[in-house]
Amino acid sequence: MSCPFGHGVPAGDLDYTPIGEDPLPVNPKEGSSESGKMRVQVPKGITPISYGDYLQLDGLLSLQAPRSTHYGKPAHDEPLFICVHQVYELWFKQTLHELDSVRELLSHATKMADESPMLRISQRLQRVTVTLKLCVAQWDLLFTMTPMDFESFRTFLVPASGFQSVQFRLLENRLGVRPAQRIKYHGADYKEALTPEEAAVVKKSEEEPSLLTLIEAWLERTPGVKTTWWDTLADNVRGRHAEDRAAAEAIEDEAVRTNELACCDINEKTFANFFSAEAHAECMRKGSRRLSHEALKGALLIFLFRDLPRFQLPYAVLLTLQDIDTSLLEWRHKHASLVQRMIGTKMGTGGSSGYMYLRSTVSDRYKVFLDIANLSTYLVPRELIPPLDRSTMEFSAFPVPTV
Numbered sequence: 130m131s132c133p134f135g136h137g138v139p140a141g142d143l144d145y146t147p148i149g150e151d152p153l154p155v156n157p158k159e160g161s162s163e164s165g166k167m168r169v170q171v172p173k174g175i176t177p178i179s180y181g182d183y184l185q186l187d188g189l190l191s192l193q194a195p196r197s198t199h200y201g202k203p204a205h206d207e208p209l210f211i212c213v214h215q216v217y218e219l220w221f222k223q224t225l226h227e228l229d230s231v232r233e234l235l236s237h238a239t240k241m242a243d244e245s246p247m248l249r250i251s252q253r254l255q256r257v258t259v260t261l262k263l264c265v266a267q268w269d270l271l272f273t274m275t276p277m278d279f280e281s282f283r284t285f286l287v288p289a290s291g292f293q294s295v296q297f298r299l300l301e302n303r304l305g306v307r308p309a310q311r312i313k314y315h316g317a318d319y320k321e322a323l324t325p326e327e328a329a330v331v332k333k334s335e336e337e338p339s340l341l342t343l344i345e346a347w348l349e350r351t352p353g354v355k356t357t358w359w360d361t362l363a364d365n366v367r368g369r370h371a372e373d374r375a376a377a378e379a380i381e382d383e384a385v386r387t388n389e390l391a392c393c394d395i396n397e398k399t400f401a402n403f404f405s406a407e408a409h410a411e412c413m414r415k416g417s418r419r420l421s422h423e424a425l426k427g428a429l430l431i432f433l434f435r436d437l438p439r440f441q442l443p444y445a446v447l448l449t450l451q452d453i454d455t456s457l458l459e460w461r462h463k464h465a466s467l468v469q470r471m472i473g474t475k476m477g478t479g480g481s482s483g484y485m486y487l488r489s490t491v492s493d494r495y496k497v498f499l500d501i502a503n504l505s506t507y508l509v510p511r512e513l514i515p516p517l518d519r520s521t522m523e524f525s526a527f528p529v530p531t532v
Contacts, residue, residue, distance in 0.1 A: 290479020
């Protein structure tokens with residue numbers, strides 16, 4: 130019988146000592162490993178390794194080199210500052226690892242019309258969300274510094290800046306932040322803050338398919354996108370809008386009537402922009418929408434019919450994409466708040482406007498999946514939602530009632 134914790138090694142082959150007893154002196158045998166008083170049988174073909182060697186702790190723990198110490202003015206809080214930012218870079222590395230995997234799986238799913246990878250995609254995107262939430266919480270460590278604590282070593286950092294984090298720029302581009310969305314840094318392209326080698330890597334990432342691009346292609350093939358179902362939905366919505374307008378016009382109080390009619394105008398225009406391919410194209414040209422018309426319709430179908438088996442996992446994916454945007458927005462906000470607390474409105478160490486620049490990035494401008502976040506705008510009462518046609522229902526693995 131194998132021990133469940135012995136990685137397939139028969140329990141009888143494990144060299145262990147009962148709790149409370151000292152191990153007997155033994156000579157190390159081939160295929161065994163001793164660390165202090167611990168002895169275990171190492172599977173054949175595997176080289177023994179210790180915890181410290183596996184994590185390369187000697188190298189890892191020697192990477193914190195406070196510049197304040199180098200200049201003979203050691204600042205107590207600089208090691209914390211270094212550790213927090215090094216851990217950020219490790220989490221960015223892990224996040225990129227997950228996003229690259231998701232992008233590859235999505236590409237396969239779309240090309241092969243294969244939904245089997247969606248569970249893994251959902252799980253890994255959820256892992257990205259949890260990782261980003263950790264990154265948000267990590268700012269709290271730096272909030273334990275006082276402005277004077279930071280000032281004691283800030284001078285030694287010039288001209289280093291978080292703006293130069295290549296991995297964060299890669300993360301943004303992998304998700305789908307487009308160059309046109311970015312706020313200029315000193316009026317120049319953000320890549321100019323990087324070395325030529327780093328800029329080349331980041332430039333390449335701009336040209337690769339982003340998560341947004343792949344999600345768009347995946348949504349475009351949602352069952353039901355290219356059916357007359359949309360004409361029926363549009364007719365139902367227009368009918369309800371006509372009823373609302375008639376009710377508003379019948380209101381006797383002029384101020385209330387005027388307000389209600391203004392709401393009718395807004396609702397009618399909002400849905401007209403959604404149903405019209407031409408209006409949608411104009412919104413994309415202006416930058417207020419990022420997904421194609423068919424992709425946006427696919428996403429709305431998933432929202433409206435999220436209870437269908439075919440749409441349950443896609444719905445979870447769309448929610449997770451919104452969580453990623455939210456977590457990144459929270460990360461940017463906390464970063465800006467920390468900078469304001471530490472240096473006020475002073476210029477940043479890298480030469481940016483500091484807090485003012487960071488504050489400008491805390492907006493929908495940097496939300497990648499903004500269209501999905503805005504989908505609730507187009508949700509309508511259930512009685513207005515027409516049933517899907519038989520072929521779409523069958524494709525969605527939902528039992529079709531027989532007449």
